[in-house]
Amino acid sequence: xxxxxxxxxxxxxxxxxxxxxxxxxxxxxxxxxxxxxxxxxxxxxxxxxxxxxxxxxxxxxxxxxxxxxxxxxxxxxxxxxxxxxxxxxxxxxxxxxxxxxxxxxxxxxxxxxxxxxxxxxxxxxxxxxxxxxxxxxxxxxxxxxxxxxxxxxxxxxxxxxxxxxxxxxxxxxxxxxxxxxxxxxxxxxxxxxxxxxxxxxxxxxxxxxxxxxxxxxxxxxxxxxxxxxxxxxxxxxxxxxxxxxxxxxxxxxxxxxxxxxxxxxxxxxxxxxxxxxxxxxxxxxxxxxxxxxxxxxxxxxxxxxxxxxxxxxxxxxxxxxxxxxxxxxxxxxxxxxxxxxxxxxxxxxxxxxxxxxxxxxxxxxxxxxxxxxxxxxxxxxxxxxxxxxxxxxxxxxxxx
Amino acid sequence: xxxxxxxxxxxxxxxxxxxxxxxxxxxxxxxxxxxxxxxxxxxxxxxxxxxxxxxxxxxxxxxxxxxxxxxxxxxxxxxxxxxxxxxxxxxxxxxxxxxxxxxxxxxxxxxxxxxxxxxxxxxxxxxxxxxxxxxxxxxxxxxxxxxxxxxxxxxxxxxxxxxxxxxxxxxxxxxxxxxxxxxxxxxxxxxxxxxxxxxxxxxxxxxxxxxxxxxxxxxxxxxxxxxxxxxxxxxxxxxxxxxxxxxxxxxxxxxxxxxxxxxxxxxxxxxxxxxxxxxxxxxxxxxxxxxxxxxxxxxxxxxxxxxxxxxxxxxxxxxxxxxxxxxxxxxxxxxxxxxxxxxxxxxxxxxxxxxxxxxxxxxxxxxxxxxxxxxxxxxxxxxxxxxxxxxxxxxxxxxxxxxxxxxxxxxxxxxxxxxxxxxxxxxxxxxxxxxxxxxxxxxxxx
Numbered sequence: 001x002x003x004x005x006x007x008x009x010x011x012x013x014x015x016x017x018x019x020x021x022x023x024x025x026x027x028x029x030x031x032x033x034x035x036x037x038x039x040x041x042x043x044x045x046x047x048x049x050x051x052x053x054x055x056x057x058x059x060x061x062x063x064x065x066x067x068x069x070x071x072x073x074x075x076x077x078x079x080x081x082x083x084x085x086x087x088x089x090x091x092x093x094x095x096x097x098x099x100x101x102x103x104x105x106x107x108x109x110x111x112x113x114x115x116x117x118x119x120x121x122x123x124x125x126x127x128x129x130x131x132x133x134x135x136x137x138x139x140x141x142x143x144x145x146x147x148x149x150x151x152x153x154x155x156x157x158x159x160x161x162x163x164x165x166x167x168x169x170x171x172x173x174x175x176x177x178x179x180x181x182x183x184x185x186x187x188x189x190x191x192x193x194x195x196x197x198x199x200x201x202x203x204x205x206x207x208x209x210x211x212x213x214x215x216x217x218x219x220x221x222x223x224x225x226x227x228x229x230x231x232x233x234x235x236x237x238x239x240x241x242x243x244x245x246x247x248x249x250x251x252x253x254x255x256x257x258x259x260x261x262x263x264x265x266x267x268x269x270x271x272x273x274x275x276x277x278x279x280x281x282x283x284x285x286x287x288x289x290x291x292x293x294x295x296x297x298x299x300x301x302x303x304x305x306x307x308x309x310x311x312x313x314x315x316x317x318x319x320x321x322x323x324x325x326x327x328x329x330x331x332x333x334x335x336x337x338x339x340x341x342x343x344x345x346x347x348x349x350x351x352x353x354x355x356x357x358x359x360x361x362x363x364x365x366x367x368x369x370x371x372x373x374x375x376x377x378x379x380x381x382x383x384x385x386x387x388x389x390x391x392x393x394x395x396x397x398x399x400x
Numbered sequence: 401x402x403x404x405x406x407x408x409x410x411x412x413x414x415x416x417x418x419x420x421x422x423x424x425x426x427x428x429x430x431x432x433x434x435x436x437x438x439x440x441x442x443x444x445x446x447x448x449x450x451x452x453x454x455x456x457x458x459x460x461x462x463x464x465x466x467x468x469x470x471x472x473x474x475x476x477x478x479x480x481x482x483x484x485x486x487x488x489x490x491x492x493x494x495x496x497x498x499x500x501x502x503x504x505x506x507x508x509x510x511x512x513x514x515x516x517x518x519x520x521x522x523x524x525x526x527x528x529x530x531x532x533x534x535x536x537x538x539x540x541x542x543x544x545x546x547x548x549x550x551x552x553x554x555x556x557x558x559x560x561x562x563x564x565x566x567x568x569x570x571x572x573x574x575x576x577x578x579x580x581x582x583x584x585x586x587x588x589x590x591x592x593x594x595x596x597x598x599x600x601x602x603x604x605x606x607x608x609x610x611x612x613x614x615x616x617x618x619x620x621x622x623x624x625x626x627x628x629x630x631x632x633x634x635x636x637x638x639x640x641x642x643x644x645x646x647x648x649x650x651x652x653x654x655x656x657x658x659x660x661x662x663x664x665x666x667x668x669x670x671x672x673x674x675x676x677x678x679x680x681x682x683x684x685x686x687x688x689x690x691x692x693x694x695x696x697x698x699x700x701x702x703x704x705x706x707x708x709x710x711x712x713x714x715x716x717x718x719x720x721x722x723x724x725x726x727x728x729x730x731x732x733x734x735x736x737x738x739x740x741x742x743x744x745x746x747x748x749x750x751x752x753x754x755x756x757x758x759x760x761x762x763x764x765x766x767x768x769x770x771x772x773x774x775x776x777x778x779x780x781x782x783x784x785x786x787x788x789x790x791x792x793x794x795x796x797x798x799x800x801x802x803x804x805x806x807x808x809x810x811x812x813x814x815x816x817x818x819x820x821x822x823x824x825x826x827x828x829x830x831x832x833x834x835x836x837x838x839x840x841x842x843x844x845x846x
Contacts, residue, residue: 039524042520042523042524043523044516044519044520044523044524045520045524048516141606141635142606142633142635150606150607150608151511151537151606151607151608151636152511152536152537152540152541152562152567152607152608153511153512153537153541155540155541155544155567156544157566157567157837158837158838158840159836168840171841171843172838172840172841173547173548173840173841173843174544174547174548174840176548185548185549187523198523272515272519272545274511274512274515274541274544274545276510276511276512276541278510278511278512278513279512315516315517315520318505318506318517319503319504319505319517319520321504323467349451349504349506350451350452350506
């Protein structure tokens with residue numbers, strides 16, 4: 001179907017089902033149960049899952065296929081966000097032109113940076129991209145303040161022209177982002193017993209784009225172009241010796257992956273019309289590397305899983321505070337309770353980085369193929385006989 | 401393997417998909433009057449403070465104050481300022497009879513993270529009011545989010561003119577003073593202490609607060625006859641300021657104005673003292689350092705270095721009025737040390753919100769906003785205070801403080817030099833430093 005083999009079509013189908021039913025899957029606990037803390041099915045976080053999924057899919061086209069480790073991908077995300085917000089300020093609140101401009105601008109930006117950075121490989125390439133990203137961050141943070149509004153972040157105001165839309169609504173507010181009149185922030189809530197499930201327009205739009213992005217990524221993975229990129233990863237020197245110029249291929253991969261990042265940035269701005277410079281900081285670039293490696297670099301679904309995993313930790317674990325811990329452990333004797341809380345509070349709340357770091361170490365040490373490898377190992381436990389012919393392209397070795 | 405799209409298959413998928421899309425609308429509940437209308441026996445407030453980054457100390461103290469405020473609203477503890485507050489509608493049975501619960505989040509002193517955290521409070525936890533923020537950049541970003549989402553934002557520690565100036569919003573309210581007020585209060589004291597013939601060098605945190613702080617203090621000092629030699633912007637995330645201090649020595653400036661706050665100020669002041677600036681004599685005058693926005697937490701961080709340094713502050717625990725003493729007592733009893741100005745403003749904001757809800761008889765942001773606009777109150781530690789309707793800014797006395805030469809304890813670090821009366825720091829709502837924004841109309845969401 002759609003030019004995919006059965007296996008890939010199934011994978012796309014699984015992702016589609018996950019995206020459509022995410023509001024149910026992510027809200028497994030009733031609203032007023034103690035476990036509701038771990039529910040992740042609210043619009044903002046679901047949007048983040050999907051948007052960072054797109055970001056990581058794009059990053060994986062570069063890193064997973066060619067092995068080029070870019071440490072500056074957040075720059076494209078930031079450029080995409082700024083372009084989109086400017087579109088909201090100048091043109092209209094429709095998300096389509098904003099997203100298109102975000103992709104075009106980040107693509108051009110990637111062309112420029114890729115053209116320079118791809119002259120080097122390995123660690124030198126990583127450092128070059130890191131340098132460019134930090135430069136972009138510093139520029140956005142301070143020098144380009146008239147365009148980026150510095151640390152405060154670029155925001156919409158009541159004075160923006162919005163030549164095709166309205167400057168302000170009848171009630172005197174700033175208009176909201178929409179897709180031809182369908183408001184992105186609109187959420188329908190479904191109540192079912194103790195559960196409530198939220199269906200958000202913006203989330204479903206991002207979801208459709210994720211499926212498109214995922215589909216394109218599968219096609220790239222399975223195309224002759226993808227094969228060429230894999231060849232670059234396995235031995236670029238040999239390719240060059242056979243008289244083949246690899247630069248156009250790597251540059252194309254770099255630009256495509258930059259446009260994916262720009263698309264993610266544009267979507268972020270469409271869901272929440274604000275662009276901050278810290279989106280371009282090296283920590284943000286490092287985050288997408290973590291997502292891809294954690295999920296499984298070079299696999300199709302891995303980056304999406306990794307993105308979901310990290311965003312879940314960032315948003316759910318960071319909100320567990322001392323009083324929540326007290327309510328969990330209050331049945332225990334006082335001394336024990338306080339001791340447990342003292343230990344636990346270093347791993348939740350503002351200490352969520354510590355938990356994530358530990359998990360990352362465990363995954364990299366014991367599952368070098370990321371979460372995807374974990375899933376495959378579990379799968380193999382249940383179907384031992386198929387073990388021999390399981391080695392497929394979705395399971396390629398991670399790049400070092 | 402081919403997998404054809406059949407007509408039957410398409411129809412099936414279409415039917416299932418259509419039913420799936422129609423389903424939510426069937427179950428959608430009756431429209432709420434406003435975002436997160438509390439329907440049960442509890443009401444949830446969102447406390448969004450920095451738990452990491454340069455303002456983490458302030459954030460921690462803010463959180464303590466919020467928890468204390470919740471206790472007092474729910475009728476636990478000694479009631480604190482509820483006993484001294486001029487409005488008496490709060491009875492210690494929660495807000496409108498609903499028990500107050502809260503959720504917390506980490507802003508990381510970053511606009512993006514702060515908005516994400518505030519959004520999850522609104523969308524997931526059903527918070528009807530968001531408060532906090534220890535950085536004006538964050539406060540401005542979260543304020544506009546609350547405006548869009550249709551909840552009230554009670555700003556915590558935010559000192560930029562923009563929060564109630566060009567970025568003001570109908571759903572946002574600020575109790576804390578601002579950069580203009582600091583300049584207006586500090587300038588006369590500076591003139592009296594250091595004379596009117598001075599050359600100033602500014603180091604400024606590079607974000608909305610720093611910019612407006614620099615603009616305000618520059619305007620106020622230049623009006624005295626001071627000359628501005630140079631103004632240099634430093635990144636908010638900087639931790640070492642030596643490379644910014646050395647150029648100061650090359651100029652003929654005799655005053656260094658540090659438009660820094662929190663960890664930034666602690667580091668820049670320490671660097672400046674290490675470079676021997678305070679022992680320097682330029683143009684026949686002693687070199688002086690001024691910190692326009694001062695706090696006890698910063699004074700503690702900078703230690704010995706703050707002695708004799710002038711600055712302004714919103715509130716100080718050594719104030720002797722009834723309200724301040726009641727607050728210091730209940731904060732001290734619970735945590736074992738006196739509260740900071742950040743804690744004070746956050747505590748007061750929470751009570752003011754609860755009081756406005758009680759007076760309005762509704763959690764609806766528009767009703768609450770109306771109750772707060774033009775509200776005059778007393779007994780909250782700053783003397784008679786007005787919540788001005790035009791820009792949602794509180795007007796009250798401002799304190800000019802100095803680092804104490806002989807502190808008697810680790811908390812007794814600042815002495816109040818002058819209480820600048822409210823009249824001297826009041827400005828017109830259309831003052832040029834605050835122009836360019838509009839409140840818009842209140843947004844109840846839903």
